[in-house]
Amino acid sequence: MSTLRALVTDAHVVVCCGTGGVGKTTSAAALALEGARAGRRVAVITIDPARRLADTLGLGGSADAEVPRDRWDPDGDAAPGGRLTALMLDPAATFDGLVERYSADAEQRDRILENRFYRSIAGALSGTQEYMAMERLHELHESGAFDLIVVDTPPSRHALDFLDAPARLIRLLDNRVFRVMMLPARRGFRVASGALQLFVRQVGRVIGTAVIDDIIAFFRAFEGMEQGFRDRADAVRTLLAAPDTTFVLVTSPRRDSIDEAVFFADRIADHGLRVDALVANRVHPDFAPGADVERLRGLATAVRDAGAAEPGPDADAAARRTADRLATLADLAEVAAREREALDRVAERTRAPGVVVVPLLARDVHDLDALRAVGQVLTGPAN
Amino acid sequence: MDLAQFCAASRVVVVAGKGGVGKTTVAATLATAAARAGLSVLVVEVEGKSGLTACFGVPDLGYEDTIVEPGLAVRALDADTALVEWLDGRGLQRISHRLARTGTLDVVATAVPGMRDILLLAKIKQLEQSGVADLIVVDAPAAGHAISFLLAPKGLQDAVGVGVIRSQADEVASLLADPARCQVMLVTLPEETPVNEVVETAYALEDRVGVALGPVVVNQCLPDRWSAGGGGAAVAADAARAGVPLTDVDLTALAAVDDFVGTRRAIEREQIERLGRRLPLPRIHLPYETGEIGPAAVSDLAAAFTAQVAGLRAPAVPGDAS
Numbered sequence: 001m002s003t004l005r006a007l008v009t010d011a012h013v014v015v016c017c018g019t020g021g022v023g024k025t026t027s028a029a030a031l032a033l034e035g036a037r038a039g040r041r042v043a044v045i046t047i048d049p050a051r052r053l054a055d056t057l058g059l060g061g062s063a064d065a066e067v068p069r070d071r072w073d074p075d076g077d078a079a080p081g082g083r084l085t086a087l088m089l090d091p092a093a094t095f096d097g098l099v100e101r102y103s104a105d106a107e108q109r110d111r112i113l114e115n116r117f118y119r120s121i122a123g124a125l126s127g128t129q130e131y132m133a134m135e136r137l138h139e140l141h142e143s144g145a146f147d148l149i150v151v152d153t154p155p156s157r158h159a160l161d162f163l164d165a166p167a168r169l170i171r172l173l174d175n176r177v178f179r180v181m182m183l184p185a186r187r188g189f190r191v192a193s194g195a196l197q198l199f200v201r202q203v204g205r206v207i208g209t210a211v212i213d214d215i216i217a218f219f220r221a222f223e224g225m226e227q228g229f230r231d232r233a234d235a236v237r238t239l240l241a242a243p244d245t246t247f248v249l250v251t252s253p254r255r256d257s258i259d260e261a262v263f264f265a266d267r268i269a270d271h272g273l274r275v276d277a278l279v280a281n282r283v284h285p286d287f288a289p290g291a292d293v294e295r296l297r298g299l300a301t302a303v304r305d306a307g308a309a310e311p312g313p314d315a316d317a318a319a320r321r322t323a324d325r326l327a328t329l330a331d332l333a334e335v336a337a338r339e340r341e342a343l344d345r346v347a348e349r350t351r352a353p354g355v356v357v358v359p360l361l362a363r364d365v366h367d368l369d370a371l372r373a374v375g376q377v378l379t380g381p382a383n
Numbered sequence: 384m385d386l387a388q389f390c391a392a393s394r395v396v397v398v399a400g401k402g403g404v405g406k407t408t409v410a411a412t413l414a415t416a417a418a419r420a421g422l423s424v425l426v427v428e429v430e431g432k433s434g435l436t437a438c439f440g441v442p443d444l445g446y447e448d449t450i451v452e453p454g455l456a457v458r459a460l461d462a463d464t465a466l467v468e469w470l471d472g473r474g475l476q477r478i479s480h481r482l483a484r485t486g487t488l489d490v491v492a493t494a495v496p497g498m499r500d501i502l503l504l505a506k507i508k509q510l511e512q513s514g515v516a517d518l519i520v521v522d523a524p525a526a527g528h529a530i531s532f533l534l535a536p537k538g539l540q541d542a543v544g545v546g547v548i549r550s551q552a553d554e555v556a557s558l559l560a561d562p563a564r565c566q567v568m569l570v571t572l573p574e575e576t577p578v579n580e581v582v583e584t585a586y587a588l589e590d591r592v593g594v595a596l597g598p599v600v601v602n603q604c605l606p607d608r609w610s611a612g613g614g615g616a617a618v619a620a621d622a623a624r625a626g627v628p629l630t631d632v633d634l635t636a637l638a639a640v641d642d643f644v645g646t647r648r649a650i651e652r653e654q655i656e657r658l659g660r661r662l663p664l665p666r667i668h669l670p671y672e673t674g675e676i677g678p679a680a681v682s683d684l685a686a687a688f689t690a691q692v693a694g695l696r697a698p699a700v701p702g703d704a705s
Contacts (some may be wrong), residue, residue: 020525021403050576099432116542117494117512155525168489199485202478203420203487206470209494215494226659231513255657255676256434285643288636299627319625321526324610329633329640331673338675364575 003353004248004379007037010309011276012067013137013239014150017162017268018250018354019260020155023050023281023358026365027250028152030375032084033072033368037375039079040147041142045133047089047154052118057086061354064088067305072368075095091132095122098135109320111221117214122170129154131165134236141239161270163240173226178219199209246276251346253283253339258346265349275350280343281358286336300326326364384419390518393526393566394511394599395558397521399529399588402568405602408684409520409570411438412669415685416692417518425516426457429503430524433459433460456516460500460650463488465506473547481698496542499537504535504555511564523567530584533559533567533592562595570600571658573651582661589644598665598695599694601658605651606670611644667691 006013008031016028025046032044049059058065064087072084096113103109108292112118121128140149153162177196204212239245247268251261265275287295304323310314343355358377365374390396396413400406414426425448428435433444439451444459453456466488466694470479482488492498523529536556543549558565567588571581581599587595613621615638622629622637629637659666670685672680 019402021401049578052576093556120493120496122498172489172493175486175490177485177491199478199481202475203482203491204546206475206478207491207498208543208549211494211543211546215490252403254403255406255437256405257403258613259437261432285639287639287643288494288632292610299629303625303627308624315624315626318621319627321613322618322625322627322629323612324608324636325621325641328611328644329636331606332640332643335673351539360647362650366576 003032004031004279004356004358005379007031007246007248007277008027008148008379009038009040011243013141013151013210013245014248015137015151015153015240016248016250017153017164017264019257019264022252022257023365024054024155025152026371026374027248027279027281027358027378028150029053030365030371030378032086032148032150032380033371034375035110035148035150036072036084037078040079041081041083041085041145041212042148042150043085043146044150044152045087045136045140046152047091047129049088049152050364050366052364054088056367056371059086059088070111072372074368087136087140089129089133089136091129092119092122094132094136094139095128096300097139097217098229098232098237099225102225102232104224105333108221110228112218114223115214115218115221117218121169125304128163128165128169131169134166134240135160135232136241138236139175163267163273170226170233173222173229175219178215187346191290205217214257229327231344247273247352248277248279249275249346249352250279250281251343252281253342255342258342261346262349267344269349275352278343278347278350278352279358280339280355282360283339283340283343283357284332284335285359286333286340288333291329291333293330294336296326296330297331300324300330328343384692384695386416386689386692387422389695390420390422392597393509393562393564393595394517395519395521395565397523397529397533397565397567397594398570398600399523399567399584399635400525400600400602401577401584402525404537404568404570404572404577406525407434408672409434409568409600409602409669410520412684412688413568414455414457414518414520415681416451416688417520419685420453420689423454423518424431424518425510426455426520426522427507427510428457428459428521428522429461431459431461433522434676437677438681444636457516460503460506462492462502465502469502469505469551472480478546495539495548497531497538498548500532500535501539501548501552501555504532504558505551508555508558511558530587530592533588533594537592543643559592559594564599566595567591568597568600570602572603573601573652573654573658575650578654578658580586582658585662585664596664598667599658599662600667601655602605602669603671604655604668605644605648606673609644609648611641611648614638614645646678665693665695682687 014031016024018024028044032042035042058067064085067084067086099112100109133153137149137151140146249261249264251257268275300323302317308319347355356378365371398406398410410426414424418424435457439457441449441451444457446454448458467479467483524532536552539552563674569581569585571577585596618637618641619634669684674680
């Protein structure tokens with residue numbers, strides 16, 4: 001059984017990570033589809049899918065959508081019991097849900113939800129999207145409704161933000177300066193020093209005092225909720241480290257994505273996690289495996305220089321075309337060799353058993369048939 | 384038109400595109416082509432992860448210039464350093480150090496939507512006005528982020544009524560709105576989804592940001608020299624007629640290549656044609672680079688870029704509408 005087939009049949013969580021533009025969302029959706037076909041109840045969390053793929057998964061609206069069985073199993077040959085649900089990440093709504101969960105009462109909840117600083121955190125803070133992807137994963141896990149949850153991770157500015165995002169947010173919420181600032185109002189006596197007051201006033205000159213007021217109001221409203229957030233972040237970390245949580249690193253063979261993939265692989269290892277499978281999309285086919293590129297180049301040059309064996313306008317044109325074809329083959333053989341080498345370089349940095357290669361496809365993947373085809377390439381045959 | 388004329392349209396060119404389309408390579412290509420045309424060029428990176436080092440064959444980038452070759456420098460900007468520098472320049476050293484030391488910067492940057500982006504753009508604007516280079520090429524964040532990056536001044540203008548940062552946002556907004564100072568060069572691939580996305584990004588940038596768009600770069604086009612046509616039978620017939628002794632293995636491989644190149648070329652034509660219909664902007668086609676992306680490949684691409692620009696008609700470039 002192939003590695004990815006084992007993941008879709010046995011793993012509880014599959015996290016697809018990698019830089020943008022390497023087919024990560026498509027890979028996640030294809031793996032989810034294979035999981036459903038194997039008879040499992042599957043959820044796939046997508047992040048900003050291309051529009052046509054979103055439509056295919058029934059994500060036209062904002063709500064979570066179960067893809068009807070007759071659409072992902074048109075021939076009725078998939079294992080019984082499978083279900084496929086696609087979700088689009090809504091970071092702000094997910095964050096609101098967290099606030100709701102951990103606020104002491106409706107008043108605290110409303111004070112936070114209406115605060116402008118909170119809206120900035122929920123909507124725009126770098127890392128929020130990553131954190132909320134993990135939060136959503138945890139929610140789905142806790143619900144017990146799914147055997148397999150496949151998560152597409154955001155094409156982050158900073159690779160692997162999703163691993164650090166909870167810690168970063170907690171650091172933000174724990175900010176010492178603003179905690180001290182709130183003390184006077186909370187305890188009824190002044191703790192904040194004059195220097196600190198002056199500092200905050202100066203900051204106010206830069207960003208406007210209204211903004212400072214919002215921040216202070218937020219920290220006041222948030223009081224008492226940090227522990228809940230911290231516990232939750234720990235729970236997410238535990239889930240990510242669980243033995244049936246797996247990481248699939250998706251890359252393309254281009255230099256920039258390879259460099260990113262190597263970086264990802266190292267960072268995943270730094271976090272004590274492991275890459276279980278490595279997927280390379282958009283790989284050029286190797287038309288002449290093991291071919292001697294120099295021989296092909298030599299042949300192309302010789303044919304171009306010498307022309308046809310028995311000259312004549314037709315024969316010369318045929319010789320030119322043949323020389324061009326040989327040169328093209330040599331170019332593509334070189335590309336294939338270079339891509340192979342680059343992928344081996346990433347594979348060495350992971351404990352993944354080799355690279356699963358998805359060739360450059362003639363058409364973009366946006367219907368279920370095409371997803372199925374990718375899923376087959378990724379996971380191999382079902383038995 | 385020649386490249387110097389092309390680059391004279393605006394001093395700041397923001398190169399933007401979705402992940403995986405080779406935006407960084409195109410930024411390096413434009414910069415190299417401009418430097419060869421005699422301009423002094425500065426390439427600016429703002430995301431903290433850069434393929435520019437590989438493109439130029441230079442070690443890690445810093446906040447100050449790394450010189451690639453005479454007339455071509457590259458640097459990596461980050462918002463925290465930009466803020467400290469900016470506050471220091473206004474006699475606010477005490478705040479800046481305290482912000483950095485206490486971690487309050489994170490709180491402040493979060494409180495003000497787009498503050499980090501404003502700081503980066505403000506630094507770029509300062510570089511533009513100080514005339515450090517004839518051309519400043521910005522390797523923008525990947526697509527969706529590029530829009531929010533460039534929308535940051537508008538967002539901040541809406542959210543913050545007063546404060547020093549507000550006046551920065553105003554100045555940056557006027558830089559972005561002036562086609563004689565700044566334009567965006569979008570990068571895409573000749574494939575369906577990238578074409579859809581570049582069209583969406585283009586309209587979002589024009590309508591929501593109001594920034595001028597330069598030509599669209601269609602990257603990784605099949606090289607012209609890659610021949611195709613005729614199918615397997617023609618491949619074998621040509622080889623036989625020319626009397627080239629090829630093995631069956633060779634012929635099979637050549638036929639497969641012929642099919643592959645033919646299919647890809649048909650898709651490419653269709654998508655470029657569709658792009659042309661949906662986005663009436665001049666186009667620059669850059670070839671797929673078969674070698675490893677590095678200084679040699681960028682140098683080849685710069686030559687191709689210059690040749691393509693030579694084929695553009697001057698009035699077609701926004702900011703040069705006169």
